[in-house]
Amino acid sequence: MERVKEVLQFIGLKIIGAGQFVWAHLKIGFKKLRKWFRRYIRKLIRHTKAKDYSLLIYTIIAIIVFILAIVLLGKLFSHKKKNKEVKTTTETTTEIITEDPAVEAHNQLVAQANAIYQNSSELLVLVNGSHPITEGYSFEHYTLNCGEDIDTRMHDDLVNMLEACNEAGNEYRIVSGYRDQAKQQQLFDEKIASLVAQEGLSQEDAEAKAAMTIQRPGYSEHETGLAIDISGLDNATLDESLASDPTVAWLDQNCHMYGFVVRYPDGKTDVTGEVFEPWHFRYVGVEAATFMHDNNLTLEEFYQLIGM
Ligand SMILES: [Zn+2]
Numbered sequence: 001m002e003r004v005k006e007v008l009q010f011i012g013l014k015i016i017g018a019g020q021f022v023w024a025h026l027k028i029g030f031k032k033l034r035k036w037f038r039r040y041i042r043k044l045i046r047h048t049k050a051k052d053y054s055l056l057i058y059t060i061i062a063i064i065v066f067i068l069a070i071v072l073l074g075k076l077f078s079h080k081k082k083n084k085e086v087k088t089t090t091e092t093t094t095e096i097i098t099e100d101p102a103v104e105a106h107n108q109l110v111a112q113a114n115a116i117y118q119n120s121s122e123l124l125v126l127v128n129g130s131h132p133i134t135e136g137y138s139f140e141h142y143t144l145n146c147g148e149d150i151d152t153r154m155h156d157d158l159v160n161m162l163e164a165c166n167e168a169g170n171e172y173r174i175v176s177g178y179r180d181q182a183k184q185q186q187l188f189d190e191k192i193a194s195l196v197a198q199e200g201l202s203q204e205d206a207e208a209k210a211a212m213t214i215q216r217p218g219y220s221e222h223e224t225g226l227a228i229d230i231s232g233l234d235n236a237t238l239d240e241s242l243a244s245d246p247t248v249a250w251l252d253q254n255c256h257m258y259g260f261v262v263r264y265p266d267g268k269t270d271v272t273g274e275v276f277e278p279w280h281f282r283y284v285g286v287e288a289a290t291f292m293h294d295n296n297l298t299l300e301e302f303y304q305l306i307g308m
Contacts, residue, residue: 148177151225161258171233256293
């Protein structure tokens with residue numbers, strides 16, 4: 001302990017000694033500089049009074065060069081500092097982009113959608129006005145008591161949903177399940193014929209108008225067996241007013257819990273290409289239906305999300 005104290009004392013003294021030494025020499029140097037400066041000024045005055053301007057000119061040149069040198073050094077230094085600042089700003093911006101909560105949330109949504117697609121791509125088959133059903137598409141049929149056919153994979157969830165709907169005090173009617181292409185063609189042709197007869201439209205105009213309410217053969221979800229039209233028991237006219245029918249309203253609100261989505265929701269016509277059809281339910285499985293419901297996504301928007 002004593003030894004440590006001694007060593008510390010020694011080091012302390014050395015530092016003080018060095019400080020005193022440097023200070024003494026600085027003082028001497030400063031005195032010498034002051035002396036030289038005074039002599040120089042006197043010499044300058046003497047020469048100038050004798051009309052010898054050379055020293056004065058050299059002095060002025062030296063001062064100008066000195067100032068220029070300082071300015072240049074200053075500029076160089078500030079430029080370097082600016083570069084550093086720009087770099088820091090860029091880094092900060094990058095950080096903000098990667099940590100933007102909206103971007104983060106979107107990336108998370110995409111990852112979730114991709115995982116769901118991996119699990120249930122077969123139930124998520126996309127059929128709409130621009131995506132015809134693949135040729136030779138087939139599935140295991142199940143015939144319901146009412147005579148309509150559905151894809152067997154939809155059966156259990158459909159039964160559970162309709163039972164819950166009944167328990168909530170609502171009576172339903174299954175209007176339409178699977179339609180083969182011939183049936184779809186028949187419906188389409190009937191619609192055209194009625195438009196020609198009742199509204200006097202040309203065949204071409206009638207076809208275009210019919211396609212707005214009935215899908216062309218090959219383009220209807222009903223051909224997949226994964227779509228089902230359900231109305232109230234005594235309210236089987238399929239139009240928008242069904243949205244306020246208690247049975248349909250209950251189904252619209254709860255179907256996602258049983259793996260169904262309202263395939264053509266209100267306000268999404270520009271995305272789906274179809275008018276609001278509160279009666280048309282599409283089976284996609286509970287996981288996908290809940291995801292689409294919670295994030296207000298149509299099947300088209302789901303595919304946009306996963307970049308397909
Ligand atoms: Zn339908």
